[in-house]
Amino acid sequence: MKEKLKQLRKEKGVDQKTVAKNIGVTASAYSNYEQGIREPNREIIVALCKYYEVSADYLLGLED
Secondary structure (H helix, E strand, O other), rough: OOHHHHHHHHOOOOOOOHHHHHHHOOOHHHHHHHHHHHHOOOHHHHHHHHHHHOHHHHHOOOOO
């Protein structure tokens, strides 16, 4: 998931702080998701899907 998060953020042209603010987490928490240090919980996954306008299956690597 970490590669997809980084790719989606870069495609959207925003920084980690902006994404974090929009999904309701700290910038360090979001950074941890992109680095693979932490996995987002269900609520954060939903927020990420809405923010990036992708399915959970895509974000979780179940579909391309």
